Amino acid sequence: MSTYTAINLVKRPSGPIGPDLFEVVEKTVPELAEGQFLVKQTHMSLDPAMLGWMSPSTDSYIPPVELGTVMRSSGFGEVVASRHSGFSEGDHVMGRFGWQQMALSDGAGVNKLDPTLPAEMVLSVFALPGLTATKGLYDIGKPQAGETLVVSGAAGSVGSIVGQLAKADGLTVVGVVGSDEKADWIVRELGFDGAVNYKTDDLGAQLDALVPDGIDLYFENTGGPIQHRVFERMNAHGRIMVCGMIADYTAREPQPGPSWLNIIRKRLTIQGYTMPDHLHQVPELLAKLTPYVQRGQIKYRAHVLEGLESAMTGLNLFFSGENKGKLIVKL
Ligand SMILES: NC(=O)c1ccc[n+]([C@@H]2O[C@H](COP(=O)([O-])OP(=O)(O)OC[C@H]3O[C@@H](n4cnc5c(N)ncnc54)[C@H](OP(=O)(O)O)[C@@H]3O)[C@@H](O)[C@H]2O)c1
Known part of the structure; x- marks a missing residue:
């Protein structure tokens, strides 16, 4: 041409x-x-x-x-x-x-x-989604088997990988999504332990039912009302990975965040990050992610x-x- x-x-x-x-x-x-x-x-x-x-x-x-x-x-x-x-x-x-x-x-x-490698797999797993999930979950979240993780945007390209990595590592994983179809997909296909539909569920009641012992890690992709409900349920020494706030991207005014009181009471770590700062880490992030893909633990x-x-x-x-x-x- x-x-x-x-x-x-x-x-x-x-x-x-x-x-x-x-x-x-x-x-x-x-x-x-x-x-x-x-x-x-x-x-x-x-x-x-x-x-x-x-x-x-x-x-x-x-x-x-x-x-x-x-x-x-x-x-x-x-x-x-x-x-x-x-x-x-x-x-x-x-x-x-x-x-x-x-x-x-x-x-x-x-x-x-x-x-x-097929193009769709490269862009869905090994490019930005997988790198972002791996960077946030491991370098910031430092997950331990037996802990509980909640991820918002859980059926999305980043959130679905975060949840599957955490499941593979022995965590209890709950995803927050905006439709019953996505809730079904993350639980039945991806093996999440539970789902919250932020559009239709009573958020507090659903979280109480799914994570009665509180939340150790929150992977934040969206913001919106779920953020407050999760924040109230964080356990001592919990970690919050702030990856995205899509609920605010088109809003005239960003939503007010939760009070900082719990950051002190619960000794929380909250960290935002963006992948362009970490491109030098791509080889090590891929080295971490690839074995999970090879073992068939990451669907997309x-x-x-x-x-x-x-x-x-x-x-x-x-x-x-x-x-x-x-x-x-x-x-
Ligand atoms: N920090 C970084 O370097 C980095 C890199 C990549 C992505 N990100 C961020 O990570 C997040 C996910 O990105 P992605 O590429 O994986 O996108 P995605 O999750 O595949 O797609 C976006 C999803 O966000 C949900 N959403 C839209 N409006 C919402 C609202 N008002 N409240 C709650 N959920 C809403 C929708 O899912 P539902 O149907 O479930 O509502 C939508 O499908 C985005 O915020 C993105 O900006 C950050």
Whole structure:
């Protein structure tokens, strides 16, 4: 192909994400300079954080996407031409390729993959979801067999891996989800000990029934009313891993958090983290995660949208909870 399609961000969001924020452009496939290679992207990851990357705020862990430039994203693809000594035609690679069919690279931030791994598995398990789950659970949570963990966003790509790792390590695991279908999936398919549907259950009563001896670890992916109910039930020396607060991403005002009194009374550790700070740890995080995958202890489901342009509305599925598993755009 001598031209390819790309999508630029041209406007900051103030409501639902749609085509008015973007411009679809045709670009000419560039000539390669020495040290460069060209990737044909086949699968793109959509992530809730993209909403933050589109916002004008510069007070975050990563600069916003500049208007008029290709929307930022990670993806999976194949090298189709190379003048780079480390990458050859046919290599399967993962990197920050953006919302476009082809990407020019000098290799920075691009990882070569085992060619036997399917794209959906790479993006659902070994990319951001698995790395984020492994980093938060082990480095911050320090789980011990016999402890009790609650994870919000439990049927999502990060939360489902957190829960399965903790189950494999001998913890009691309860997941918080927004539908009965997701509750069924995490209990029946993934082996969680219980589920709370934050949209329909009496949250306090359901937690009392499922975790009568309190909560040692809380993996926070969402915020919302469940946060207070969990916080009230934390055990002494509990750990809270603050990974995401999706309930606040589209809210005008963030919800007030719980009183800090319990942090003292229960001697809690609460820590936020973002993966871009920990990219140097990717090899060790993958070394920790991979054996669980090899033992068949990590199941995943991918929610695949078809075609580059589906990304423009696909992001809304995160906020309605309609995504069932890792949201991926197949190009
Ligand atoms: N710190 C990091 O480096 C890092 C890295 C990756 C992801 N994250 C964060 O981790 C969280 C999960 O990410 P993911 O990629 O795995 O997404 P995901 O869980 O696969 O999808 C998002 C889910 O959030 C739930 N949700 C949406 N609005 C909600 C609300 N108001 N209250 C409660 N739940 C709500 C929905 O599930 P239900 O149907 O169950 O409501 C939705 O399916 C996000 O907050 C994301 O920003 C952080």
